[in-house]
Amino acid sequence: MNATDRTPADLLRSALAADPGRPLVTFYDDATGERVELSVATFANWVAKTANLLQGDLGAEPGDRLALLLPAHWQSAVWLLACASVGVVAEVDGDPAGADLVVAGPDALERGLACGGERVALALRPLGGRFPQPPAGYADYAVEVPGQGDRFAPFVPVDADGPGLVVGGEELSYAQLTTRAREDAAKLGIGPGSRVLTGLGYDAWEGLCAGLYGPLAAGGSVVLCRNLDRLSADALAQRIESERVTHTV
Known part of the structure; x- marks a missing residue:
């Protein structure tokens, strides 16, 4: 990856320039049997569409606060x-009560209504499916995102030293996040071509780093598993082999 990258968006751009066809996020939900694999290019396309929704339709600006009420999931990434x-x-x-916007999964819809700003709901169904009935008070992400543009350009440049992420009560700038992701990936031995399998949640830095930022910063990829505790030891071993996993966290 490019050593000058200072934000997660920079890291994704570098990954896209280096090898757009390689896998970046492989997602399993062992409660539903879902498996989704996103290449760097496909993931970047989803990011561009979502960023256009966020900046355009939802009117979000740099520095706005978004309460992310989602589990570890490819759409959360x-x-x-x-x-x-x-x-x-x-x-x-x-x-949500202190946020400018909220993005909520099915289990957090009632909680998310405390947000007075824009609200987006994700059904988290296989293949990014819609809610059977649109949730009251929310825009359905699966309805809103397909028509968004495939390329994204911010109205103003993102400040790498500005606030970027709050997790576990700690606030990190984008530059701090990117630096920590590189350092922690190095400590775990994650490098170009590494395949990291993790069942950790996204509610702590360790899960976010293993399940997204670390592999992205190091030129690797992630096998992100939800409800991994439902998998038998033999099935897990088979997954590690079939997905060519090099690291488990």
């Missing part, structure tokens, strides 16, 4: 990179 592309501060499991 997309939203984190979209926030970084616009300059919006992603507050993982943040307080």
